[in-house]
Amino acid sequence: MSESQHIGGPPASTIGVNDLWESLRSEAAVIRESEPHLAHLLEDVIISRESMGAALGARLSRRLAREDMPRQSMEPMLTEVFEKHPLTVCAASRDLLAMFERDPACFSPLEPLLFFKGFLALSTYRVSHQLWLDGRRWLALYLQSLASEAFAVDIHPAATIGSGILLDHATSFVVGETAIIEDDVSILHEVTLGGTGKQTGARHPIVRSGVLIGAGAKILGRVEIGTGAKVGAGSVVLNDVPPHKTVAGVPAVVVGQSREENPAIEMNQRLDCMNGYGI
Template sequence: MSDREQTAVGKSGMKLCQGEAANLENLWMRLRSEAGRLWNEEEGLRALVDDVVLSRDSFAKSLSARLSRRLAREDMPREIMEPLIEEIFTQHDHIARSCSRDLLAMFERDPACFSPLEPLLFFKGFMALCTYRVSHQLWQDGRRWLALYFQSVSSEVFATDIHPAARIGCGILLDHATSFVVGETAIIEDDVSILHEVTLGGTGKETGDRHPVIRSGVLIGAGSKILGRVEIGTQAKVGAGSVVLNDVPPHTTVAGVPAVVVGEARELNPALEMNQKLDCRGAHI
């Protein structure tokens, strides 16, 4: 059996667990097992693997270590940042569950991802989402200055800018992530797939709900700009480079500047299928 075939089998097995995302133990044991193999194979990565996975006793503590390694700096050194992040995960265990759903989404939907350990160690889209989840909890707790601090550092490190007040569900694939921007009142439901250079922005100086609403199952192509309080309906597709200024009906595909409906989304769930073709004339998004 080839490496790719073995990986496909592994992905299928992990997919069966995705509906049990609250059960972090299965995922955590899989991560520890693969980290052990990596430790044996790559001497140069042993310090990283040991610090982030092998020396930890839970997924939440592993995430805390990984994020603090990436985000710590003179303003907030690791010895202060890591306990802060770990405390948030401990007090709000749903955050770690949401992060696990994000990790599995990236593993399942990205054909370039051969192990669930890869997003934890290397994928800045995953780490940006986890950092957002920390900042969002701080925002909800009234610690807005600290929430904005995490947003700022994440923007510098991961090249994404997600306002901590935005509401984002779980099972999110943020592929590549570079230049992903999300405004304060944006809403993203569960099981959405988003490619790089996507903006969920406002259209001016209006206050109140002024950013997009992305319903579940949506696939958003690279470089798309969705502006204003528009709604992208359930299981719709947005073509790459589109500028969306109006609501998009469920199960439809839009493309263009400005975006118009060009067909129906043929997939039952475009975000999970990741079929990046327009549904007319065979053009690619």
């Protein structure tokens, strides 16, 4: 398998982006009537917008605008990226649905769009990554710094991240420049995908699809976390993790076989220990 295989998610038509957008607008209209204190936010971000890309541009600009780039400059720039690159909207929509489907505390896809900094940080990354690919590296790095300040999430714009990502709580999530995260991965807060030493080139982790990474885990160096693997909370991973294995500890070692075919979807953080007793 090549390092970049399966990155980017399915075409937007297969996940119903338009249907999702119409559902969000309908729900926002209902909430506006029942909760007038949120009327301005809902009108500005959702109800008055014609597309998911425009809504994303509006929501992110409300959170990221600063004196050196006020909202009237930032929002058109963000919206233009989303509208010129519809796969970024597709990826953000899959992230939105992943958070709704996997987080039992999330009762509507509208909730992450309005309130979840994990979703907003990922969406900011998606713009900065596209800018990086377009050769606009200074602007990409500027957005990275804003996201780090606003959301306490630091994702290098050169990193490669697939879609259908659940970034739960998100605080102190760090991703290095050459990291690769495939589709349908679930990651909790305080996770680091970092390098070791001062070497250049490919030096950050590869996380394959279906992986679940527990809170506080540190994965360092060009190690590969195999498909459907599970990394226990607080673990320090310095070596490759085989597919569908569970690792834990400092340093992390294999403690069992993942019981779920896709731990990222099931979100079961119990350690599947070889002695038969999950802890």
